[in-house]
Amino acid sequence: MWLDDVRQLVELQEFFPPAPERFRGAVENVETARQAARWARQKLGLGIDPISSLMSVCEGLGQLVAVVDTPGDGASLIEGGIAVAVVSSQGTPEDVERPPLTNWVT
Numbered sequence: 001m002w003l004d005d006v007r008q009l010v011e012l013q014e015f016f017p018p019a020p021e022r023f024r025g026a027v028e029n030v031e032t033a034r035q036a037a038r039w040a041r042q043k044l045g046l047g048i049d050p051i052s053s054l055m056s057v058c059e060g061l062g063q064l065v066a067v068v069d070t071p072g073d074g075a076s077l078i079e080g081g082i083a084v085a086v087v088s089s090q091g092t093p094e095d096v097e098r099p100p101l102t103n104w105v106t
Helices: 002-011 030-044 054-060 100-104
Strands: 063-068 075-079 082-088
Touching (some): 002 063, 002 082, 030 054, 054 063
Parallel strands (some): 063 082
Antiparallel strands (some): 075 082
16 A cells, blocks of 8 residues: 555654644635645645646645556545555546545545
């Protein structure tokens, strides 16, 4: 598991992950989703320009992302002060774009 790999590197003092940043509100509707997006953009100094890399946004907020060559949606979690996500490079045919950040800021 990706989280176990990260924990092992931390325990060996080979890697010092950033503390994850978290939106403090609950994302319950379109308006609070916009508030979370504005919060993330402000935190990273992104302004209103298009985001070129969602992975950079996730990592900028302290979430480590692994891209794997396995079909599926992926998953994300925060545990013990470490935030990780696994996303598929293949996806599934019925996929719509669901970046891990949307799951993480909720």
